[in-house]
Amino acid sequence: MDTGTWAPAAVRRELDAAGVPPEHHAAYRRCRLLNARHGRTYFLATRLLAPAQRPAVHALYGFARWVDDIVDDPDQQRTVADRQLAVDRVDRTLRAGLRAGRSDHPILAALIDAVSRHRIDPALFTDFMASMRMDLTVRDYPTRAALDGYVYGSAAVIGLQVLPVLGTVGPVAEAAPYAAALGEAFQLTNFLRDIGEDLDRGRVYLPMDELAVFGVDRERLTWCRRWGRADRPVRRALADQVARTRARYRAAEPGIALLAPRSRPCVATAFTLYGEILDRIVESGYDVFRRRVAVSGTRRASVAASAIAAVAAARLRARG
Template structure:
């Protein structure tokens, strides 16, 4: 993380600066789309967003990437250890764990509801034992903690021009849309981990089950039933994007270009999956670099315009 970002956010303690840099590194390494959009935020707000993502990424890594030979019990123990550090960090405002140290500081600065982090950890813990979801309602209970709360955590950092509770449903929906997009893109990789994040009833409506997905992944053979199921899953996800879109106008104007860019870039992943023939069981679709660059350039132009307007007008009051 650049000294400019940390200085702008008035983060001066050396240990805390190091903790925020750790979070930024996690964001840059694992969340290319998210990281690119974050670059469109005012410089003083970026460290807080990096800390939120860095903590979430670290917890997710404990569940999925602790080591190929790690047992479920070992992963659970690591997650429990992080949960204890989280509880202590939120209580005291500090931690020896870098991602928790930065997170606790962000939570204190922006008065973020602690409940969102408890809900997040509950969803991470469920990944240790839950391997599929019977319907969208069951999946939605998982994505509340794994994705909706990320949007809710972000709201105090981004700022709103309406009471925060008015913007909250849109922020939650956008977080869920982002995660459903990742689920669709990563069907094959998740299947390798033994998980299916597409509702079983949606799959069954097209004649798809775990056995068919596993066969397709193992053999590399396509199946029209899988294509139809993934196309419907994409349509469900696009509807959630549509539902979330009006919330962008409720944000602080200087934060809107970032979220609008993220909205477009993640939606472009759905476009890439479709352009690849819904072959997500076999490979991960990638948004063309030219598309990413064009969206980012548009975001920069919108950010510059928002900053000009911001300099000409009084800063908006951020509702509690």
């Protein structure tokens, strides 16, 4: 993180650059804090955007993280029924705020301001909430098509929400499929990295029919979680899932060139660092049941530094 991560003056400069009115500053700050605490790779990449772009990305991330925490209930204090009621309240409040163009809620105020400012399609939030509701009751996905239905609402729409903030060099519709594909690639990477944690919540985010080809089912995955290691059939199944996820990255990569030049270093950095999580998974021998595989802080800093240098050089060329 740069020296301006927590400095109030730096945050205020971002908000002022984005034209955020003072009454929404506290809401944006709260979303920014959620991003910095829970989305290290995303937050680092966001630092490469122009200051005026950053608050909207923080608002989108903060909202998604807030709802995700309601669904997952990290402290395990609420029943499924309680969480369902909480999600329903969020949905009603969000819909009312989108209709009114404003909200007094400390997170939704920032989100709705960003939606209005960047003309983000409100329907994308309906799809997102639908996938969040699935997490309350769905425990596994029998086919790739079933999983893709969930991933569209939980991840593809995030790419589509962010796209108007990033900007494009041509029609938005041309870049949209690539933005959706990249959101999906990030989510599929999370599924592979977080297999153990998801099993603890009773969920499997890998297509069961594709796992079955290798003789893998929920019981075998649970055994691996219990013993903290992947056996040979599971390693083969996960290698197949890694290959499928890498194909999704390849499908998304051409879209980076369709983004506004100022946004490309940010997305390219996230693309590189998230893709390297797959490399770490493979290098670890698919050791995802005992620990959370991650790209090192040194590597994240190195990739970000290269991107920062590229941004600085581009700005100098533009001035010259």
